[in-house]
Amino acid sequence: MLAALIPTVLFGSVAVYQGYRATNATEQSADADQAGKKRDAAEDEKNKAVDEGPPVSVTPGEPPTYPTAFVLKQERHYIGPIGKVTDWGDEFNAWLKAEEARPVGLYSVRFTVKALRDDTTIIQDFKLKDRQCPFEIAGVNENLDVNYKGTLVYPPPLGGSGEDVTRDVLGFDVAQYDETQARIVQKGYPKLGGIAPQREHEIFLRHRFATKTVALEQNDARTFDVYFAGGLECTFGLEMNVTSGDVDTWMEIDISPAWMDGKGAALAPGYKEYGNLVRPDPGKGMIFTPIGSSEKPFAPGVHITADDVTP
Structure with missing residues (x-):
């Protein structure tokens, strides 16, 4: 069973x-x-x-150069919060912002553009956005009045040696009213730490970037250094023209420095009469030039050579 x-x-x-x-x-x-x-x-x-969304992403990097001189609208006689500042950091940038300081002659940015879509993405051009130079007169910039002629400031040391990467180098003559499109910068452009405080900036602008363009496939990236130079007081932004598939668009790029609000930047001219000078006292802070000193407040201008023949 x-x-x-x-x-x-x-x-x-x-x-x-x-x-x-x-x-x-x-x-x-x-x-x-x-x-x-x-x-x-x-x-x-x-x-x-x-x-x-946008066809590309834009990631800012460390700029290729930093300003060697700033100028304030007003002449200052009180050193205030930067008296003990020994290096260029947040405290110094906050003071520059509060004083609405502008770099003299030259400003630069670095950013990397990455393609996001399946379609081939073409970077067609860069141009200035909302350029304003209130004292320009038909492109002639001699003997013009200026707002920025107060205290001249030589910034304190900046830590780090910077980075050296393969990139496209572009430039703008911001003070030239009919030059709003980017040009290729001639080899020999200044690099981080390579500009002496009292040496004239030299920028060599070649053919327009629009005659070259850059094509990117999905996830490809390209790094750009962009120099803004000029001998006038100017404010400006930057736009990039991008084509992806059948869509063509202009994108604003944030080029604002740590000492400015918004997305744009600004310049002040060199070779002017300044009220007085604030400079680093190595290891101690920032000081006014002593009374009777032979050191005068001086900031060089910028010498721009442009290829006016090639479109």
Whole structure:
């Protein structure tokens, strides 16, 4: 009797186990299918966001050069919060912002552009945005009045040696009213730490960037150094013309320094009569030039040579 029952129990157990395995396999398959659908949906959402968003991302980097002199609108006679500042950091930038200081003659930025879409992305051009030079007269800049002729400031030392990367180098003559498109900068452009405080900046501008353009495939990236030079008081922004697929758009690029609000930048001219001078006292802080000192407040201008023949 017992022997007759054993096969029945065994076969019954096998049948139950096989049923369990089948049910479990079905559930696992359904879970895997559901997980696959979720992944596909997430990927679709990601692709949709890329398609509906900007065709490129722009990431700022350390600028290729830093200003060697700033000028204030007003002449100051109180050193205030920067008296003990020994290096160029947040405290010095906050003071520059509060004083609405402007760099003299030259300003530069570095940023990396990365293509986000499947379509080939073409960087067509760069141009100045909302350029304003209130004292320009038909491009002639001699003997013009200026707002920025107060205290001249030589900044304290800046830590770090900078980075040297492969990049496209562009430039603008900001003070030239009909030069709003970017030009390629001639080899020999200044590098971080390579400009002496009392040495004239020299910028050599070649053909327009628009005659070259840059093509990027998805996830390709390109780094740009952009120099803004000029001998007038000017404020300005920067735009980039990008084509991706059948969409052509102008994108504003944030070029604002740490000492300015907004997305733009500003310059003041050199070779002017300044009220007085604030400079570093190595290891101690910032000081006014002592009374009777032979050191005069001087900031060089910028010498710009442009290729006016090549479009």
